[in-house]
Amino acid sequence: MRDEVIDLCFHLTPSRLQGAGFEVLAQESLRRHTLGFPNDGSGNEGGCIILANSIGAPVENVTVGSPHVIADLQTAAGRIAERLINSFLRR
Structure with missing residues (x-):
């Protein structure tokens, strides 16, 4: 994660790596939310339907x-x- 994320969310945690910033985390959160709770008229808007169908x-x-x-x-x-x-x- 980028320094901006580490500094705000994991204060005083050392990190030499640079990766996702807040923009990437926000986009990924929205993408995953849409996968779990689509709003496309599919009937899966509640999320539990996906779980029910999968089991x-x-x-x-x-x-x-x-x-x-x-x-x-x-x-x-x-x-x-x-x-x-x-x-x-x-293998």
Whole structure:
């Protein structure tokens, strides 16, 4: 991060690297927000619909903190991790 970010957000933290400034961070934040909460008439404006569709839960029954949704996310993450590990081992 640029000195302007380090000085304001991480006061007295040494950093020799120069990277993203506030302008880049703001643009990236807006881009990621739009990915999670699109306003394009797709029906995904609430954000949770994307989560529900990605884990296969019925949209009308989704509560992000509910135990079944958390369990489904853990299962999905485990499957992804298993695929990545197997892919790595095949190299």
